[in-house]
Amino acid sequence: MFETAWIAALVALFAWWFSTGAILLLVRRSDISAPDAHGRSVVLTVPFLALGVAALVVSAEAHTVANVYLSFAAVLLIWGWIELAFLAGVVTGPERRPCPPGLSSGTRFLRAWTTVSHHELALLIGFFAVVIVTVPAENTIALWSYGLLLAARISAKLNLFFGVPHINTEFVPRPLAHLKSYFRTGPITAAFPIGVVALCLTTAWFGAQLAAATSPAETVGFALLTALAGLAALEHWxxxxxxxxxxxWSWMMPAPTTHHEGTDP
Structure with a gap:
């Protein structure tokens, strides 16, 4: 059953929804808990990162259906932990103040970079780790998955910086409240068509590879990648x-509360 393309696509859709919701839930609960809750949540979830690394190494050995699913899960665990560390305010950047008004475009961009530079470097380190494990291996689904997530995330951040009509800030956690001042709500710029066209073409290419797949492992792998690329394109739209x-995800989130006394506003 799990060797069919439709099941694999549904697995990708559920994994995207569930992993995103789990991270947002943990971040929201930390937001309404003790001041050190964010840091504690990052430390306590390190075993998930270790599990992801172990699954990455094990799944790269052979290109089987089970290993394709395992490598996809490994990427989500590694990526998810880095995202949690970012949303918790542990791995962000040296600049943690709101963006002052009236900055030139270049100065604003450099300042925005310093707010997320450590996170970007962490994502790149994760990518290089995936490359080291998977490039000489038979199963490269993890490499494609991580690379796709990285490219889509860079495009999304650039669009939020340059400007898009609709920005959802409902789930921006307290440690990253200053990032809202770097978002720009307005007409799209060239960054949007470049990003969304690239993602749509990537989805179509993975779909073509899916149609031409000759083995169950290829079918599952390209179905996962097609669904993931389609979701990335949808997030841009x-x-x-x-x-x-x-x-x-809002239905599963605990209600926000006022800040604890003694914490930053």
Whole structure:
């Protein structure tokens, strides 16, 4: 059953929804807990990072259906931990102040970079680790998955910086509240068509490889990648189409509360 393309695509869709929701839930609970809750959540989830690394190494050995699913899960665990560390404010950047008004475009970009530079470097380190493990191996689904997530994330951040009509800030956690001042709500720029066209073409290419797959492992792998690329493209379109996408996870989130006394506003 798990060797069919439709099941693999549904697995990718559920994994994207569940992993995103789990991270947002953990971040929201830390937001309404003790001041050190964010850092504690990052430390306590290190075993998931270790599990992802171990799964990455094991799954690269052979290109089987089980290993394709395992490598995809490994990437989500590694990527998810880095994202949690970012949203928790542990791995962000040296600049943690809101963006002052009136900055030139170049100065604003450099300042925005310093707010997320450590996170970007962490993502690159993760990518190089995946490359080292998978390039000489038979199963490279993890490499394609991580590379796709990285490219889509860079494009999304650039679009938020340069400007898009619709920006959802509902789930921006307290440690990253200053990032909202670097977002720009307005007409799209050249960054949007470049990013969304690239992702749509990538989705189509993976879909073509899926249609030409000759083994169950190839079918599952390219189905996972097609679904993941399609979701990345959809997330870009939601920057211009005002749909209530936050409702996908808001129903499972605890209600926000006022800040604890003694914490930053």
């Amino acid at each position: 939601l920057m211009v189409i005002p749909l209530p996408d936050a409702k996908l």
